[in-house]
Amino acid sequence: MTAAPWQSGGTVAFADLDDTLFQTLRKLPGTDPATLTPMTVNTLGQPHSHATPAQTALLELLEGGHVTLIPVTGRDAQAMRRVTLPFRSWQVMDHGLTILTPDGQPDAEWAAQVTAHLHPLQDALHAGTDAITAPAARLGARLTRHAAHGLPFMTVLKHPDADPQVLADLQDRWDAAHGPDSPLRVIANANNVSLLPRHLGKAAAVRYLLDTHLRGAALTLGLGDSVSDLDFMNECDFAVTPRRGQLMRTLRGLTLPQR
Template identity: 45%
Template sequence: MRRLVFLDLDDTLFQSHRKCPSDGELRPTAYLADGRAHSFMTARQCSLWQLLDDQSTLIPTTARDHDALRRVDLPFQSWRIIDYGGVILNPDGEPDSDWMARMEAQSHDSLDELNALLDRMLSFAAHERLAIHARFITDFGVHFYLVAKYRDERASDLDRLQDALVVPWAAERSQTYRLHRNGNNLAILPRWLGKEWAVRHLIAHLGRDWGELLTIGIGDSLIDGAFMAECDYAITPRGSQLFEATLSRVLI
């Protein structure tokens, strides 16, 4: 039986230096565009990676785009899910054409509404003098979702944008959009976009080719729960956002 592990990356397998423990050796794992090391693996995370890599087929399942994934120094050799599920890369590193056609059609339907929201976000930030950077996430020529980040350690600015503008906007469109806030990122995601849809698609595809599968989902964020639920087993790091919302409630 083939074992597939759908593996979130940031804050699951590695994290920024400020989130790392102060003791113990760290392995540089992900880099900024200028070549500086940005994210690191602890000894336990390295051990988890080795265990998984030795015993299964690892499929990164990440919000990272293609460029950001290439700056992760890990030898992924099989399929890859990126852009919150917007792109599925085959083992040769090429986008799955059928999935890409589906995403292009969906993106076309959301583009005008998201562009209008982006304009409102930028205008609001300028008027309120918020230290906010907001942009479309685009990969392989397809517009997927919006992301806003705070600058200069001004987290309250992102809170203000979120509460005053984005949350009311999304509440009026709860059937077609969802929000994900994690740290300094606020993502506005169309509901047609999701790691869970890509994981479901790939499990069905590989099941036809490989036969019976054992599937494991590993992630840290609340939004990861949906793709993990597509799998036979689910794993989350202790202390993660998902852990705090679930397993921590049964601790004595």
């Protein structure tokens, strides 16, 4: 399976990867492994994440429709190299802070915009990280800092047992310190709670591509599984989400009146 290169007037699909186009076996209990298609490898080169028959059919549908498939992922360059699904167009990585051209080089204009935005946020990012370090250690959570273009941009918390109560407690602490007026925001899905810039991210990267390199698209699709994907999906004409994803679970929980 390959993705069609960009052609003006064509269709573009911006797709989150993990838990949208593939997932680990842990999230596929009871599934016959023989029906799955490996899509990523681990650091030892062994199959790690897999696509279900439905996900494989979706990818084949996009390919058959000559759709330009652009990943929009939180993965960094190292993690992207472990994805075996080939991409031939633009790539959005680092939660939107890095955009690669079809030649595999960082988009210089976007990188300049990102670094200009990140520099003033460094004190806030450091303070937010420092404030959570001791509580995270006390609760057994692992803290990881991530950088893009040589600058820290995100702190991620994980728990070795994916303890929801621990993660919820840490998220509450961050949420209390980073309200709507904060330059930082908190996102959470699966076993991750992350602190990152409010006005940089997947949506800003998709908007940049549509306003510059991908102008003239006849149709745009946004594929994602989590609530944090909703912003970039909203930049597209149509949104597609897996039925067991965080976003669909959230929608099913709404009790809005029918009018």
